[in-house]
Structures are given as C-alpha cells and as structure tokens.
Amino acid sequence: MPLVIEKKQIEDWLAELKQTHTLIDIRDSILPPKQYFFPPQEEIFVFDKKSQKLTSPAQQEELLLFGLSLKKLEAMTQLDEIMEKPQPDFFYWQRRIKSILIGLTDKSFEVAPGGDLILEKINEDQYQVLVLTKKGRKIAKSKFLKQVRNPKVKKYPSVLKPLKKMLLDPELLAEAVAWSRNHKIWDELAEKCLGCGICTYVCYLCHCFSIEDSVSLDNSKCSRCRYWDACTLPGFSKVAGGHNFHKSIKQRYYNWFYHKFVRAYQEYGKAQCVACGKCKKYCPARISIEEVLKEIVKDYKKDRKS
Amino acid sequence: MKNLYKPFKVKIIRIEDHSSDTKLFRLKKDKGSFLKNKQGLSFVPGQFVLIGFFGYGEAPFGPASSPYQTSYIDIVVRKVGTLTTALHQLKVGDRVFARGPYGNGFPVNFIFGKDIVMVTGGCGIPPIASLVEYIIKNRNKFGRTYLIYGAKTPADLLLKDRIEKWKKDIKVLLTVDQPDHRWLGSVGMVSNLIDHIEIDPLDAVSAMCGPGPMMDALEKILRPLGISDRRIFVNMERKMQCGIGKCQHCTVGDKYVCQDGPVFNFDQIDKSWD
Numbered sequence: 306m307p308l309v310i311e312k313k314q315i316e317d318w319l320a321e322l323k324q325t326h327t328l329i330d331i332r333d334s335i336l337p338p339k340q341y342f343f344p345p346q347e348e349i350f351v352f353d354k355k356s357q358k359l360t361s362p363a364q365q366e367e368l369l370l371f372g373l374s375l376k377k378l379e380a381m382t383q384l385d386e387i388m389e390k391p392q393p394d395f396f397y398w399q400r401r402i403k404s405i406l407i408g409l410t411d412k413s414f415e416v417a418p419g420g421d422l423i424l425e426k427i428n429e430d431q432y433q434v435l436v437l438t439k440k441g442r443k444i445a446k447s448k449f450l451k452q453v454r455n456p457k458v459k460k461y462p463s464v465l466k467p468l469k470k471m472l473l474d475p476e477l478l479a480e481a482v483a484w485s486r487n488h489k490i491w492d493e494l495a496e497k498c499l500g501c502g503i504c505t506y507v508c509y510l511c512h513c514f515s516i517e518d519s520v521s522l523d524n525s526k527c528s529r530c531r532y533w534d535a536c537t538l539p540g541f542s543k544v545a546g547g548h549n550f551h552k553s554i555k556q557r558y559y560n561w562f563y564h565k566f567v568r569a570y571q572e573y574g575k576a577q578c579v580a581c582g583k584c585k586k587y588c589p590a591r592i593s594i595e596e597v598l599k600e601i602v603k604d605y606k607k608d609r610k611s
Numbered sequence: 612m613k614n615l616y617k618p619f620k621v622k623i624i625r626i627e628d629h630s631s632d633t634k635l636f637r638l639k640k641d642k643g644s645f646l647k648n649k650q651g652l653s654f655v656p657g658q659f660v661l662i663g664f665f666g667y668g669e670a671p672f673g674p675a676s677s678p679y680q681t682s683y684i685d686i687v688v689r690k691v692g693t694l695t696t697a698l699h700q701l702k703v704g705d706r707v708f709a710r711g712p713y714g715n716g717f718p719v720n721f722i723f724g725k726d727i728v729m730v731t732g733g734c735g736i737p738p739i740a741s742l743v744e745y746i747i748k749n750r751n752k753f754g755r756t757y758l759i760y761g762a763k764t765p766a767d768l769l770l771k772d773r774i775e776k777w778k779k780d781i782k783v784l785l786t787v788d789q790p791d792h793r794w795l796g797s798v799g800m801v802s803n804l805i806d807h808i809e810i811d812p813l814d815a816v817s818a819m820c821g822p823g824p825m826m827d828a829l830e831k832i833l834r835p836l837g838i839s840d841r842r843i844f845v846n847m848e849r850k851m852q853c854g855i856g857k858c859q860h861c862t863v864g865d866k867y868v869c870q871d872g873p874v875f876n877f878d879q880i881d882k883s884w885d
Contacts, residue, residue: 352665395614513859520666527665545692
C-alpha cells in the first residue's frame with residue numbers, strides 16, 4: 306500500500322522531525338546541498354604547537370536535509386561517487402555518512418535519482434512517500450505518513466530541456482568538447498567571462514578545493530583549512546616561484562568545461578552536470594553552458610561529416 | 612575510514628647546504644621506518660611526498676635519497692615560496708609533517724635492463740638522484756647509463772658530493788651556462804653533450820626532470836639519438852593540494868599529475884592539449 310502525506314501536513318511532519326533531528330530546509334537555498342558535507346570553509350586539522358598534538362575536529366551533527374529537487378538528488382548521488390572513488394574523501398564522508406536526504410518534487414518520475422526518502426506529488430493535495438533506504442525508513446515512522454489504499458494518482462510529466470537531452474549522450478559531449486579546443490568560441494568566452502568563480506560555487510557538482518594554514522594570534526595553534534576554490538580563478542594553477550600553468554582566462558574557462566564533460570566522462574562515464582541552470586542564472590556575464598555546448602556540438606558534427 | 616589527508620610526523624636529522632638558496636633535509640619518521648612497497652622500496656624514484664609545516668602549508672617534493680633506504684628520506688628544498696622559506700629556517704631536531712608517497716614514479720620495471728640517459732637541470736635533480744641510486748644498486752642489470760646535469764653556474768650544481776661517488780658506476784656529464792675560472796667541464800645547453808652519448812637507440816630509455824626550457828633541449832638531444840617518445844619519461848611539476856586526485860589543481864588535460872603522474876612519457880605529453 307502506498308505511503309502518503311497530505312500536502313498541508315508536510316510542515317507538521319517537519320516540525321516533528323525537528324524535535325529529534327537537526328533539520329535544514331534547503332528549498333530556497335542558493336548554495337547547493339554540497340555545502341553541508343563539503344563546506345565553503347572547514348577546519349580539517351588543528352596543530353597545537355606546545356603539545357605538538359595534531360587533531361581533527363570531529364563532526365557529530367546528524368543533518369537532515371529537506372527539500373532536495375530531483376536534480377539535487379541526482380547531483381548528490383554523483384557527488385557521493387566522486388568523493389568515494391578512486392579514494393574516499395574522509396572529511397566529506399565524516400559528515401555525509403550520518404546525514405539524511407529528503408527529496409521533494411512536484412514532477413513525476415520513473416527512477417529515483419537518489420536520497421533516502423522522496424515526496425512525490427500525486428495530486429493537488431497529496432504526496433506519495435517513497436522510502437529508499439534504511440535511514441529513510443526510520444524517519445518515515447510518523448503519524449503524518451499514512452498508508453492509503455488506491456490514492457488518486459495524477460502524472461505530472463516534466464519537459465526534457467535541451468541541455469538535459471544533450472546530457473543523455475555524454476560521449477558525444479566529451480568528444481565535442483575535446484575537439485573544440487581551437488574553436489573560436491573559447492576566445493569569445495574569454496572576453497565575456499569575468500573569472501569570478503560564481504558558476505563553480507553554485508554548481509551542485511563542482512568540488513575543487515584548496516588547503517591553507519592559518520596561525521592563531523598568540524602563535525599557539527595552527528589550523529589547516531580546506532575551502533572551495535574555483536578553477537576559473539587566476540591563481541588556481543600557480544606554483545611557488547610565480548609560474549602559472551593556466552595563465553589565461555581562456556585556458557581556465559576551457560579547463561572548466563574540459564573537466565565537466567571530458568575528464569569526468571573518462572573517470573565516471575558521465576558529465577558532471579545535471580542541467581540545473583544555476584551557473585547561467587548567477588553568472589554576471591550570463592554565460593549559458595547550454596548555448597556553448599549547442600554551438601560546439603553543431604560544429605563538431607559538421608566537421609565529422611566533412 | 613582512513614583519513615588520507617592526515618600527515619605523519621618526521622624529524623629533521625641532518626641539514627646540508629647545497630647552494631646559496633638550496634638545502635637538503637634528511638627526514639626520519641618519528642615512529643618506525645618508512646613502509647616498503649611491493650618492490651621493497653620506500654618509494655618509487657619519481658614519486659613525491661607532501662611535506663608540510665603547520666602554519667605554512669604543504670608542498671610536493673621528490674625524494675633524492677635511495678629508495679632502498681627506509682630509515683630516512685632526503686628532500687632538496689630551494690627557497691622560492693612561503694613554505695620553502697619557512698623550512699630553510701628550521702634546525703636539526705625540528706619536526707615537520709609528511710604524507711605520501713604519491714603518484715606513479717618512473718616505470719622501474721619497464722626500464723630494467725636497458726640503456727639509460729637521465730637528463731636534468733637546476734633543482735630538478737632529486738627524483739633523478741633517487742633513480743641513479745636505484746640503478747647503481749642494480750648496476751649489473753642495466754646497460755650503459757648516463758646522467759646529464761646542467762645548471763646556471765658551477766655553484767648551482769646540487770648534490771656534488773654524491774655525483775662524485777656516482778662517477779664510479781655511471782657516466783656523468785655536467786654542463787653550466789656561466790662557468791667560473793675553475794670550471795673544467797662543458798659550457799652551454801645540455802643538448803651540446805649529445806656527441807658524448809653512445810647507446811643502443813632501440814633499447815634505450817630516457818628519464819628527465821627539469822624546467823620547461825629543458826623539455827625543448829630534451830627533444831633536441833633525445834629524438835636525434837633515436838629514442839622513441841614512448842621511452843622518454845618526464846617527471847612533471849604542477850600545483851598540488853590534495854595529492855589524491857580530488858582537488859583538481861594538478862590536472863593536465865585528462866590526467867592528474869598527482870595520480871596518473873608525475874611521470875609521463877613524451878608521447879602522452881605530446882598528445883595532451885594542456
């Protein structure tokens with residue numbers, strides 16, 4: 306029998322969950338869910354100079370994230386894979402392993418893209434509750450979630466956007482982006498791109514980081530922090546002595562695309578993009594990944610024919 | 612789950628001055644010795660370790676000591692940035708942190724039994740030095756072996772004491788750009804030394820580590836010798852942060868220098884856009 310929650314009772318259920326969990330409603334968040342497991346800045350080590358002891362701050366909090374869209378769930382499944390293979394990222398998993406992800410969607414879907422539990426709209430007043438994991442089953446035990454025989458089920462199909470469609474053939478995108486290195490579009494984009502890094506911060510999947518030390522004012526403690534970096538920023542590939550391996554914005558911007566569509570495809574068999582559109586939405590220069598890919602793919606196909 | 616970012620403590624047990632801005636640090640593990648890999652080595656020549664000093668960060672160094680040595684590793688540090696400047700102020704007995712070894716290293720099984728031309732310049736000598744130590748330890752299993760080493764001035768040639776010892780076992784060719792009055796060796800680019808090399812080009816390999824312009828010199832010297840691109844191995848340098856293929860700083864096209872490298876053959880490098 307399907308498990309169902311009344312739309313008007315969702316808030317009550319959340320209030321109930323709040324009593325036992327640290328619940329974060331991420332529906333209106335600009336920064337993606339990655340921030341809870343891979344924070345914009347986190348202290349990963351503390352070195353006490355006097356005792357010469359090295360410690361790592363323990364992360365005890367069990368987070369319950371509510372309101373992940375299908376694309377956010379898909380991205381989290383992919384980010385889990387990135388942080389697991391080829392070698393696990395300790396600091397990500399320290400937080401992630403205890404967390405619970407609740408999806409919420411007004412669109413019907415065939416295959417659950419990830420998460421522990423998903424609320425899927427089935428009619429104007431009700432959501433079906435899909436339990437996907439053990440952790441999901443635990444939080445599904447509530448008086449607000451009821452088994453209903455034959456609830457009214459309406460389909461709310463989503464329209465496949467052009468970018469999402471393109472992502473269905475990641476091999477073609479990998480080939481096209483690799484082929485496009487000398488395409489004039491990269492010169493044009495280098496003129497437009499401000500190199501601010503916002504696209505990578507709002508991206509559900511971008512995960513570049515840097516590690517930097519700082520010392521307390523009294524010189525007793527050193528902390529090693531890991532923080533979000535962006536491959537489009539000028540100093541990303543600069544080494545001591547001043548040599549910069551990616552000097553121009555053109556190189557850096559192409560490298561961003563190259564990672565998402567070529568390197569990622571080689572590593573994981575898919576592009577590191579879920580077509581969420583956030584990079585375009587928050588880009589001060591309004592660069593659209595979709596438009597760039599369209600043009601490259603079109604010219605690549607033309608070139609392949611001739 | 613293992614925390615791969617967690618470094619272990621090492622103690623500085625020896626410091627040597629090698630040039631006006633370069634020092635060698637001998638590092639010993641605080642607890643136990645350096646672990647041996649399947650080949651019985653504490654690291655593969657060409658692999659790197661991340662050496663860190665809290666407050667100043669971490670940076671990659673290719674150990675210069677023999678890979679058969681498990682009680683210590685030597686790193687050669689040129690004062691160029693924040694961390695290296697801090698390291699230069701340390702004394703024997705001080706402690707720093709280390710992680711690794713990381714990366715692939717030179718393909719020691721592939722090069723086994725072949726003639727070898729090693730080429731390096733300036734402070735690119737450390738990984739080559741450990742390869743030389745490896746070869747000398749297995750001397751009768753290798754063919755003709757050359758080390759070509761160039762530097763700006765005679766004073767900039769590092770590891771001179773060890774180079775003198777190597778001369779018993781391998782052919783060492785040194786060259787400088789600006790000789791002083793006592794210099795008796797070659798002057799100019801390493802490519803000028805090509806006439807001194809006698810190898811079987813079909814069964815020879817080359818191993819190299821050095822700055823960008825050396826790559827061009829390498830092409831000039833090794834291609835005419837007839838060593839194919841797949842047998843020319845280059846130890847590359849990139850910015851490193853994580854060392855385990857996550858942070859994206861060291862990527863070169865579709866490769867991670869920290870994982871797939873730092874040693875690549877010339878064919879791979881030629882095909883890469885980056």
